[in-house]
Amino acid sequence: MVGNDLILELRGIFHSGQVEPSSWTQRLFGSVETGLILKDISLEIKPGEVFAVLGSKGSGKRALLDVISRRAQGATRGQILFEGNPLTLSLFQRACSYVTYRTDLIPSLTTEQTLYYTANLSSGEKVCRYTCSTRVRQMLGDLALNQVAQHSVASLNPSQLRRLVIGVQLIKDPVLLLLDEPTAGLDPLSTYLIISILSSYARRRGRAVLLTMEKPRSDVFPFLDRAAFLCLGDILYTGPTRLMLEYFSSIGFPCPTTENPLMYYLCLSTVDRRSRERFLESHTQILELVDKFKSVGNAYATHSHIQPPSLTKSHLRSVRPSCFQLSTTLYQRLLASTFNITPFGLNHMFLRLALFPIYALLIFMIYFNVSGHEHKDVNRAGIMFFSFFGTYITSTITTALTFSIFRTRYYQEAQEGIYGGPLFLIVYLLFSVPFSLATVAAGSRILFQVTGLTTVEDWAVFGGVLWGSYLLAEQQTIALLMVVKREFNAIIASIYLCLLYLILGGGILRSFGGVPEWLLYTGYATQTHYASLSLADRLFPGLPLSNCSSVQLSALGCKASENHVLSHRSTSPAWDLALSLGLSSAFILSTLVIYLMPLPAFIKAKFRQ
Structure with a gap:
């Protein structure tokens, strides 16, 4: 049964899709190389927490987000439940948001105009008449964009633009927010700022944030409530980050005290392709870690979380615009x-x-x-x-x-x-x-x-x-x-x-x-x-x-x-x-x-x- 404190629950998700690039003619006529991208994925995402999906390139992180957002192309089987109900495309569009890796905004609009028009497109007229302007001002402050509120989108630096892209989805006040590599290519300070903003939003509003990261820094570790390590579509660990060190130590892989635990275990869950011998050795080790977690890791995956905050009502999503x-x-x-x-x-x-x-x-x-x-x-x-x-x-x-x-x-x-x-x-x-x-x-x-x-x-x-x-x-x-x-x-x-x-x-x-x-x-x-x-x-x-x-x-x-x-x-x-x-x-x-x-x-x- 789905607990009352769960926003999203994935049970036994398998997904097949294109695994190798192909020509446009092959894509047009459907003759593409397909394979199993996600293999028996089970996750629990709760309100008020930031959930990080960690993995190297090709591990299946983006495919997982596409499956959850109902945008994935290919065969998918398993259960995806949102607040106890099957998650359909229409339900996701009404209550959730997805910050893709690349979002194209209109360059000549100002930062404030971009947020304001998005709010107007997402909420009913009566609701927006009284709340949209206030919500925009609050969002500018939360994203630390007050100083560039009247600057055009084209003039923003990469950090400001990334925060604005995230704000375009946050202004809709989603119950579940998905983000694909929100900190990719940013400097350490910008990375820290974005993760802290997302963590504050999740705790203050009682929302769930699910993001993917390929190179997590140690300073964002305290903001990640839960984490999942993916490799070739398999899960090596999923559960609270504060129990991650305990779990890996219990199976014989303690993290050195001078190492970033997120990167250390991410490297542990990455296939080494520098030589055939290293590939076989690392691949065998990863399969053993996957089997070990399936046998003894269920207690960590379902470990009770801290008392989740109550979800605040999403005013902007309550009435659809005409x-x-x-x-x-x-x-x-x-x-x-x-x-x-x-x-x-x-x-x-x-x-x-x-x-x-x-x-x-x-x-x-x-x-x-x-x-x-x-x-x-x-x-x-x-x-x-x-x-x-x-x-x-x-x-x-x-x-x-x-x-x-x-x-x-x-x-x-x-x-x-x-x-x-x-x-x-x-x-x-x-x-x-x-x-x-x-x-x-x-x-x-x-x-x-x-x-x-x-x-x-x-x-x-x-x-x-x-x-x-x-x-x-x-x-x-x-x-x-x-x-x-x-x-x-x-x-x-x-x-x-x-x-x-x-x-x-x-x-x-x-x-x-x-x-x-x-x-x-x-x-x-x-x-x-x-x-x-x-x-x-x-x-x-x-x-x-x-x-x-x-x-x-x-x-x-x-x-x-x-x-x-x-x-x-x-x-x-x-x-x-x-x-x-x-x-x-x-x-x-x-x-x-x-x-x-x-x-x-x-x-x-x-x-x-």
Whole structure:
């Protein structure tokens, strides 16, 4: 039976998963090398204590945390009980938190803003209205971050950033907190500070803290209430740290007085790979230690703990936020991250508002005063091409360089069960539309000066067509960034697709005369086809639809042979414009569907770790 003083209990946990790296094709089609990672793991974690899982690289520490958090990929058997109930994914997301080895925060937000928006995303409106601000101020003090409360995340040193990452989970007030190597790469003082903060939190709030460590220092020994030594998925010892020396001395492995007991027994539970003889000797010794603990160590594993503190009520988790509150908070966070005066925010503002107008200004300088040129139609065809291509490429670059950090943060927060992909994408689009409309309005006005058109209606059509093209490239890049991690790869792929649209549907780079009919009809499915027809009607009014000259052929996208003439303008120019904007909007819906589709685990993992 599970005692009343237990928060988490693991009984006989076996887990199989990938044990060797494999190529992306093997991961995609499921042909991976698997093996037994965890072997008969049994642990008890109680309120008010810090439990350390110690082991060298490859011992199964991270796999154990993934199994507890219900994120592990592979077969798992055994019992995982949380406060006496089976621990499901939804239960873990409601009451527990997991600080992964790598967490990507939004660089331009301040320390205080990061904690505040996290608190708003984790608690109901009525609760947060009265407690979130107080909780944020208290958390800043507990984490010793008061002095950097108004500093941007990008300006924090490694110790401050690690404490903030931990605070992002602590602000949710979890009953159980998992941490994967929270002190890795930090100096001794920072390590001591973090462990002492976690120990104080556990005792004061009556929470349980489970963390992994690969190189524990002796000065953190007093803060660790319980410890478990893992090697190759087996447990060599689990129980109170104050009884650890007694146990190992009783089985013939006393710790020298000058040694750090944590590191001494960690080395004892590590396979020596420097030679074949040492490997066999250390492996045999570890197997003996595992068998010894199974036979005589149960009394230590279940040894009664000091009187556990009573658990305080988790106010932030008592009421879940509404969809409206989530949307509002996400929108406010996007605004704050962009308008904060930081290098990150200024860079995003430049990309969103100035990149396309600067491109348009360069084209304006090239085509300035060409209206009297004898090859006026050729110039206008070039303007059409550079207008479409520039819109596509600037939208792609802007989206790839500004969206990726929010994409990664979404993946990590969605794994915590805070919100889903469609909500995130809708909020991002509502945030992005005013910027795209402003930058296209400014850029199209500059390009409009060299088109030879004069009326406001012509500019509205010209700007509307380019805005539809901008939205199309934006959504296409967002869809690519769902499965492509590197921004450069997404930019190249999106630009190639846009060039394909121009070739198939634009009739600008290549006339339809030499294109096979099946490709010609394929062009009808592109937004570029209708966008180019809308502009051609205004830039080249009155020109025939067939038997065109070479100049007209390039500009209009019509065909020289009457035997293959298609009614490219079976609809009116107004309908062409409506179809252009409609297809651009339809791509938004398709992107929403993509964010609802299940993806292979290895694709999602590269954004979350």
